[in-house]
Amino acid sequence: MSGTFTTSTARNIFFxxxxxxALVFLALTFKNEQMLPxxxxxxxxxxxxxxxxxxxxxxxxxxxGCHTLLGxxxxxxxxLGNVYKRRGPDFIKGWIKAQPTHAPGRRQMPQFNLTDKQxxxxxxxxKYASEINTSNWPPNIEG
Amino acid sequence: xQYKSQAVAKYYxxxxxxxxxxQILFGLVMGLQYVVGDFLFPAIPFNVARMVHTNxxxxxxxxxxxxxxxxxxxxxxxxxxYSPKLAIAMFWIFxxxxxxxxxxxxxxxxxxxxxxxxxxxxxxxxxxxxxxxxITKIGIVVVALAFLFNISxxxxxxxxxxxSLVLLIxxxxxxxxxxxxxxxxDNLVKDKYFWWWTVxxxxxxxxxxxxxxxxxxxxxxxxxVDREVIEKWLYMIITLTLITGIIGTGHHxxxxxxxxxWQWWGSIFSAxxxxxxxxxxxxxxxxxxxxxxxxPNKAATLWALGTGVMAFLGAGVWGFLHTxxxxxxxxxxxxxxxxxxxxxxxxxxxxxxxxxxxxAMPIMxxxxxxxxxxxxxxxxxxxxxxxxxxxxxxxxTAAGILxxxxxxxxxxxxxxxxxxxxxxxxxxxxxxxGVVFLIGLVVYIWSFFCNSGESAKA
Numbered sequence: 001m002s003g004t005f006t007t008s009t010a011r012n013i014f015f016x017x018x019x020x021x022a023l024v025f026l027a028l029t030f031k032n033e034q035m036l037p038x039x040x041x042x043x044x045x046x047x048x049x050x051x052x053x054x055x056x057x058x059x060x061x062x063x064x065g066c067h068t069l070l071g072x073x074x075x076x077x078x079x080l081g082n083v084y085k086r087r088g089p090d091f092i093k094g095w096i097k098a099q100p101t102h103a104p105g106r107r108q109m110p111q112f113n114l115t116d117k118q119x120x121x122x123x124x125x126x127k128y129a130s131e132i133n134t135s136n137w138p139p140n141i142e143g
Numbered sequence: 144x145q146y147k148s149q150a151v152a153k154y155y156x157x158x159x160x161x162x163x164x165x166q167i168l169f170g171l172v173m174g175l176q177y178v179v180g181d182f183l184f185p186a187i188p189f190n191v192a193r194m195v196h197t198n199x200x201x202x203x204x205x206x207x208x209x210x211x212x213x214x215x216x217x218x219x220x221x222x223x224x225y226s227p228k229l230a231i232a233m234f235w236i237f238x239x240x241x242x243x244x245x246x247x248x249x250x251x252x253x254x255x256x257x258x259x260x261x262x263x264x265x266x267x268x269x270x271x272x273x274x275x276x277x278i279t280k281i282g283i284v285v286v287a288l289a290f291l292f293n294i295s296x297x298x299x300x301x302x303x304x305x306x307s308l309v310l311l312i313x314x315x316x317x318x319x320x321x322x323x324x325x326x327x328x329d330n331l332v333k334d335k336y337f338w339w340w341t342v343x344x345x346x347x348x349x350x351x352x353x354x355x356x357x358x359x360x361x362x363x364x365x366x367x368v369d370r371e372v373i374e375k376w377l378y379m380i381i382t383l384t385l386i387t388g389i390i391g392t393g394h395h396x397x398x399x400x401x402x403x404x405w406q407w408w409g410s411i412f413s414a415x416x417x418x419x420x421x422x423x424x425x426x427x428x429x430x431x432x433x434x435x436x437x438x439p440n441k442a443a444t445l446w447a448l449g450t451g452v453m454a455f456l457g458a459g460v461w462g463f464l465h466t467x468x469x470x471x472x473x474x475x476x477x478x479x480x481x482x483x484x485x486x487x488x489x490x491x492x493x494x495x496x497x498x499x500x501x502x503a504m505p506i507m508x509x510x511x512x513x514x515x516x517x518x519x520x521x522x523x524x525x526x527x528x529x530x531x532x533x534x535x536x537x538x539x540t541a542a543g544i545l546x547x548x549x550x551x552x553x554x555x556x557x558x559x560x561x562x563x564x565x566x567x568x569x570x571x572x573x574x575x576x577g578v579v580f581l582i583g584l585v586v587y588i589w590s591f592f593c594n595s596g597e598s599a600k601a
Contacts, residue, residue: 005375007305007371007374007375007378007436010375010378010379011305011372011378011381013378013382014378014381014382014385016265017382017385017386017449018382018385018389020386021385021386021389021390022385022389024390025390025392026364026409028390028393028404028405031402031404032396032401032405033338036330036332036333036401036402038415039332039400039401039402040331040332040333040400042330045330046330049247051329055329055331056266058269059257059266059268059269059270060254060257060258060262060266060268060269061253061269062190062194062268062269062274063190063256063269064190064269064270064271064275065188065189065190065191065193065194065271065508066188066189066190066193068476069331069398070331070335070398070399071398071399071475071476072159072271072335072399072476073271073476074172074189074190074271075476075477075478075480075481076176076177076189076190076193077189077559078558078559078560079476079559090391098305099157100184100185103181103295104181104470105179105180105181106180106181106509107176107180107181107189107560107563108180108181108184108185108188109183110185110188110190115309121190128331129331132332132399132400133400134398134399134400134407135398135403136398137397137398137472137475137482138475138551139472139473139551139556140551140556141556142549142550142551142557142558142559142562143559
C-alpha cells in the first residue's frame with residue numbers, strides 16, 4: 001500500500017466506484033418503474049378508493065408493529081399479505097371485532113374499535129395486497 | 144481534550160446511554176411477551192413496546208453519531224466547533240422530541256396520536272421504524288440540518304482530512320435518505336420500494352461510512368499508526384461498502400411485488416456485502432498489531448476490535464445466511480431476520496458508538512484513560528453484552544430454522560401461531576440471554592462511577 005497507490009487515488013476510486021454503481025442502481029430503478037404496472041395492481045387501486053382508505057387504517061393502527069405484510073414488519077403475529085386468501089373477508093372482520101381474546105398466557109391483539117366502514121376499507125386493502133404479484137411468495141398459504 | 148468545544152459530545156453520549164437503557168428494558172418486555180403472551184396487556188401491547196425498542200435504538204445511535212462527530216471533527220479539523228451553543232440547544236430539542244414521542248407511544252392510542260399530530264395532512268406514520276408522528280419527523284430534520292450546518296461550517300474553516308470528509312458524506316447521506324420517510328404513496332409496492340431507500344441505504348450504506356470514520360479515528364488515536372495508512376484502508380473499505388451495498392438494496396426487492404430481475408441483482412451484490420465487513424475486521428486487527436504506542440485505554444481498544452469482529456459476524460455472516468433469493472424465499476420475515484438484525488445492529492452500530500464513548504469520555508472527564516478498576520469493569524460489560532448477544536442471535540436463529548421448517552417446508556405446514564408454540568424453548572433461552580445483556584449494561588454504566596483511585600493523567 002505505498003508507491004503509486006496514494007490516498008487521493010483511493011479517494012478517487014471511492015468517488016468513481018460509488019457514482020458508477022449508484023447510476024446502475026438508478027437505471028434499475030427506472031426499469032423497475034416501467035415494469036411495476038404489470039405487477040402492482042395499480043388499476044384496482046385507482047378505481048377503488050377503499051383501498052387507499054384501508055391502507056390508512058392499516059397504518060394509523062400500527063398493525064406492522066406485530067404483523068408482517070409481504071414479509072416485512074414484526075414477527076409476533078401472522079403474515080397478512082395473503083390473509084384475504086387464507087381467511088376471507090368475513091373472518092377477518094369478525095376476528096378484529098372479537099379482540100382481545102383474554103385467553104390466559106396467549107398473545108393478545110388489542111381492540112381497535114374500528115367502524116364498519118374502516119373494517120370494509122381494511123378488507124379492500126388486504127384483497128388488493130393479496131393480488132400483488134409477489135413472485136409466488138409466501139411458499140404456502142400459512143404465510 | 145485538545146479543543147474546549149469538544150465537550151458538547153458529553154451531552155449526546157449521556158443522552159444516548161439513557162435511551163440505550165430504555166431500549167433494552169422494552170426489549171425484555173417484548174421478549175417476555177413472546178412466551179407469556181398477555182404480559183402487561185393491555186397496558187403495553189407488543190406493538191407499542193416494539194416501537195419504543197426500535198425507535199429508542201435509532202435515536203440513541205443518531206445521538207451517538209452526533210456526539211462522535213462533535214468530538215471528532217474539532218480534533219480532525221484542528222479548530223473549535225463553529226457553534227457549541229447550537230450543538231447544546233439541538234441536543235435538548237432532540238432529547239425532548241424523543242421523550243415526548245415515546246410518551247405519546249406509551250400513553251396515547253396510536254390512531255389518536257396520528258390524529259392529534261396531523262397525520263391526515265401528510266400520512267407518514269405506521270410504517271416500520273418510521274412510526275414517528277409528522278412533527279417528530281420534522282423535528283429530526285431540523286436537528287439534523289442544524290447539526291450538519293454546524294459540522295460543515297467547522298470543517299470549512301479547518302484542516303480537511305479523509306476521516307472528517309468520509310464522516311461528513313455519511314452524515315449528509317443520513318439526512319438526505321431520511322427525506323424518503325416523507326414519501327408514502329398509496330401504492331403499497333412503491334411505498335415499500337422507497338421505504339428501503341431510508342432503511343437500507345442508511346444501515347447498509349451511509350451509516351457504514353460513519354462507522355468507518357469513527358473506527359478509523361479511534362484507531363489512529365489508540366495505535367499511533369500513520370494517518371496515511373489508516374485513510375487508505377478507510378477509503379478501500381467504504382468503496383467496497385457502497386459498490387456492494389447500493390445495488391445490494393435489491394435483496395429487499397424479491398417478494399414485495401417488484402420485478403424478478405432483482406433476485407439476480409440483489410443476490411449477487413448482497414452476497415458481496417460481507418467483504419467490506421471482513422476488510423474492517425482485518426483493518427482493526429492489523430492496526431492494533433502494528434501499533435506504535437501503548438495507549439492506557441485498553442477498554443477502547445477492546446471495543447474497536449470487537450466492532451470489527453461482531454460487525455462482520457452480525458452484518459456479514461448472518462446477512463449472507465439469508466440473502467440469496469432461493470434461501471430468502473423460505474426465510475423472509477421469520478426469526479432468522481430478527482437474529483440478523485440483533486447481531487448486526489449491536490456489532491456494527493452499538494459497538495462503534497460505545498468504542499467512541501469509551502475513548503472520548505475519559506478524556507472529556509480530564510484523564511487519558513479510566514482507572515484500572517473502571518476499565519476492568521468496562522471490559523466485563525463488553526464480554527457480558529457481546530457474549531449474550533451472540534446467544535440471543537443463536538437462539539433466534541434456531542427458532543427461525545425450526546419456524547421455516549414447520550411453517551414453510553413441511554409437507555403439512557403448520558399455522559403461524561401453532562408454529563410459534565413450538566418455539567417456546569428458544570424464546571425462553573433468548574429472554575435469559577437478554578437478562579444477561581441487561582446485567583452487562585448495568586455493569587457498563589456502573590463503570591463510569593468507580594473512578595476513585597489512580598487514573599492516567601491526560
